[in-house]
Amino acid sequence: MVETSPFPADTEHVITARQVNFFYGATQALFDISMDIPGRRVTAFIGPSGCGKSTFLRIFNRMNDTIAGTRLEGDVRINGEDIYENGSNVVSLRRKVGMVFQKSNPFPKSIFDNVAYGPRIHGTKDRQELAEIVEKSLVRSALWDEVKDRLDTNAIGLSGGQQQRLCIARALAVGPEILLMDEPASALDPKSTIRIEDLIGELRNDYTIVIVTHNMQQAARISDYTAFFYEGRLVEFNPTKKIFTKPREKQTEDYITGRFG
Amino acid sequence: MRRQYSEQIIYVLIRLVMYSIVLVIGYILFDIIRHGLPALSWEFVSQYPRKSGAEGGILPAIVGTLSLLVGTIAVALPLGICSAIYLSEYAEQNRFTDMIRLAIITLAGVPSIVYGLFGLGLFVLFLNFGTSILAGSLTLACMILPTIIVSSEEALRAVPRGYRDASLALGATKWETIRTNVLPYSLSGIITGSILGIGRAAGETAPILLTVAAFYLPRLPNSIFDQVMALPYHLYILATQHPEADKVLPLQYATALVLLLLVLGLSLGAIFIRIHFRKKYRW
Numbered sequence: 099m100v101e102t103s104p105f106p107a108d109t110e111h112v113i114t115a116r117q118v119n120f121f122y123g124a125t126q127a128l129f130d131i132s133m134d135i136p137g138r139r140v141t142a143f144i145g146p147s148g149c150g151k152s153t154f155l156r157i158f159n160r161m162n163d164t165i166a167g168t169r170l171e172g173d174v175r176i177n178g179e180d181i182y183e184n185g186s187n188v189v190s191l192r193r194k195v196g197m198v199f200q201k202s203n204p205f206p207k208s209i210f211d212n213v214a215y216g217p218r219i220h221g222t223k224d225r226q227e228l229a230e231i232v233e234k235s236l237v238r239s240a241l242w243d244e245v246k247d248r249l250d251t252n253a254i255g256l257s258g259g260q261q262q263r264l265c266i267a268r269a270l271a272v273g274p275e276i277l278l279m280d281e282p283a284s285a286l287d288p289k290s291t292i293r294i295e296d297l298i299g300e301l302r303n304d305y306t307i308v309i310v311t312h313n314m315q316q317a318a319r320i321s322d323y324t325a326f327f328y329e330g331r332l333v334e335f336n337p338t339k340k341i342f343t344k345p346r347e348k349q350t351e352d353y354i355t356g357r358f359g
Numbered sequence: 360m361r362r363q364y365s366e367q368i369i370y371v372l373i374r375l376v377m378y379s380i381v382l383v384i385g386y387i388l389f390d391i392i393r394h395g396l397p398a399l400s401w402e403f404v405s406q407y408p409r410k411s412g413a414e415g416g417i418l419p420a421i422v423g424t425l426s427l428l429v430g431t432i433a434v435a436l437p438l439g440i441c442s443a444i445y446l447s448e449y450a451e452q453n454r455f456t457d458m459i460r461l462a463i464i465t466l467a468g469v470p471s472i473v474y475g476l477f478g479l480g481l482f483v484l485f486l487n488f489g490t491s492i493l494a495g496s497l498t499l500a501c502m503i504l505p506t507i508i509v510s511s512e513e514a515l516r517a518v519p520r521g522y523r524d525a526s527l528a529l530g531a532t533k534w535e536t537i538r539t540n541v542l543p544y545s546l547s548g549i550i551t552g553s554i555l556g557i558g559r560a561a562g563e564t565a566p567i568l569l570t571v572a573a574f575y576l577p578r579l580p581n582s583i584f585d586q587v588m589a590l591p592y593h594l595y596i597l598a599t600q601h602p603e604a605d606k607v608l609p610l611q612y613a614t615a616l617v618l619l620l621l622v623l624g625l626s627l628g629a630i631f632i633r634i635h636f637r638k639k640y641r642w
Contacts (some may be wrong), residue, residue: 159528166451192530199528203521205540206640215539216529265525272529 104323104336105136112137112276112306113158118172120153122165127153131172131332133325137275140298140307142321142338144314146358149327151310155278158308159195160188176276193220196269200281202261204253204268209236209245212253212264216272231271239267240297259290263297277301279309283316295320314354318342326350388619395616398609404617407577408588412597413607415577417614422579423492423587424561424621427571430496430583431503431560436553438500439507443549446508447515448537467505472565474502479569493583495571502566503556510552514545547636554629558622564591574600590618 105111113135120128128150135141143151156162157174160181174181181191193216204212213232214222222228232249236242241263245256253264262282269277279298283291298307298320311317317324318338325335326349334341334350345351352358406416450456478498488494518541526536564572572592580587597611598604 161524161528164524164527189530189532192528197528199521199524201521203519203525205522205525206544215526216531219529219531219535219539268525268529 103134104340105134110137111135112177113308114173114175115154115157116173118154118157118170118174120150120157120162120171121169123167127330129330133332133335135306135308136323137306138303139322140302140309140320141323141325142317143308143310143325143327144312144317144353145327145333146353147312150330151325151327152280154327155280155308155310156197158276158278159192159197161197163188193272194274195276195278196272196274197278198262198265198269198280198282200284202258202265202285204256204261204264206252206254208250209253209256209264210249213267213271216268220272232267235267235271236264238270238301239263240293240300241267257290259286259293262286262290262294266294266297274305276306276308279307281310281312284312291316314342326353328353391612391615391619394609395612395614398613399616403610403613408575409577411575412593412601412610413603417588417590417593417610417617419576419579420588420590420593420614421617421621423572424590424618426492426580426583426587427495427499427567427589428557428561428625430492431499432553432557434496435500435503435507435556435560439504439553439556440511440549442504442508443511443515444537444542447512448533448541463505463508467509470565471502471563472568474498475566475569477501478566483570489584490569490571490573490586491584492571492580492587495567495587495589496583498566498570499560499563502563503560506556506559507549507553510555511545511549514548514552515541517548518544543636544640547633550629550632550636554626558625561622561625562591562618564595567592590614590621594618 103109111134113133115131115133115135118128118131119126131154143155145151153162157170158176158181162168162170170182176191176195180186205215207215210232213235214228217228217231222231233242233246236245241260244260245264253261256264266277266282283294286294295316298309301307302322309317309321321338323335324338324341326333326341326345326347328349334345334347336346340346341350342354345354403416404421405418407418408420409415446456446460450459475498478494478501482488482494482497483490486494488497522540522544523536526540527533531539567589571586572589573586574596576586576588594611594614597607597614601607
């Protein structure tokens, strides 16, 4: 499927996927997906439930490895490195590629320990250094002002939106280049959703963000590029503006105008 | 109308069943305390027995049971928790592991005398440990391992998947994830299950009968290769083998009471540990 590139000529592609097929046991979930994801931009994956968008996202930090019986064919590279090559280091990959999950999942520990968890397992022991990382990450995730006086309280006591921003801070604390977000706002109220979206807007210049969303308005609001998936296939990948004004494919148009999905 | 009546009848019935069970247990407890308390004294728990246990105290039996419990815990807890971690976190879920699980559950229902014979064959004779604390502890450990494994695996599985995912996604290895974000949250459940097993080990007679327990040995053990007296076995001797069974009746009750208090102490300890971990990791 050769086509003209939707990207400006100087675009640097951080993630490249070629002919990716993915299987859950005998069931094929992704079919022959090839895609280049640009660095320091927000790329949104949209499509109806079960279309494979989350599965595709979880390929980039090898989270699908944790599910028994899954299999991947094809070539996936991050900064040119084959992340599924034999002997490639999953730990350092996940350090580079952070993830925020649909259901906020802060550890039942203090706010401080949540954010410091990643740096600690990667070897930072100095209390002062940890404190700086924690503050920086919480400031970055726009949570610092709300929690700076109670860093030692249990994170479970935070509201849903705060918990999700804590999870973002926790992911930022290990210093990733890429942030994968799997419907990060789908369980939140509208006000908290706006805060997460604003936050993504602030992070877009420093991180490569890939976000799965089933909310098309959200994709339109926050992303630079949008990929539309349907039944395990990549139907269209274009600048968000083009997708929502002049989609190339009929299927894309039907989906974004609400004819199905 | 009829449905309302049957609702009422079921409700009364269930309550009656519950009360009758509480009543029976309460009566047993009351009976032991009523007859045991008068014979219970500092001398009784701190002195050696005299005249085949007809006089004196039960210190060697208390020390014996305690050392058996320490040995049992030291063997069964690490083995049981590690097995549970393997089954819940590492092993693939397939026919083979299902069979292992079934085998473990079946083992939990094997009569304790069978464990006793197994311990006699393997530890006492084949491995040549002799009738000793070591052989008895290992036998008791085998007996309670299934209980510990099953309850620990359940506790581990109850930890939400999201914690594992979050930790792995931050670049933690599987073991780091288990150690920092699965095991701590399941400890209260693991301890509860383990205490049930250990309480059972404290009261069992059959497994220690053939592997460690001494009929009458009025001294303390020097090493793990010594025989010891043990509370449940001592109780059994006093009640059925003693020539003057009627005369030692108060001593029987007092021994039973000491055993009960010991198990109660264990359970209380476990409850405190549970409360501690519950408070620390609330979710």
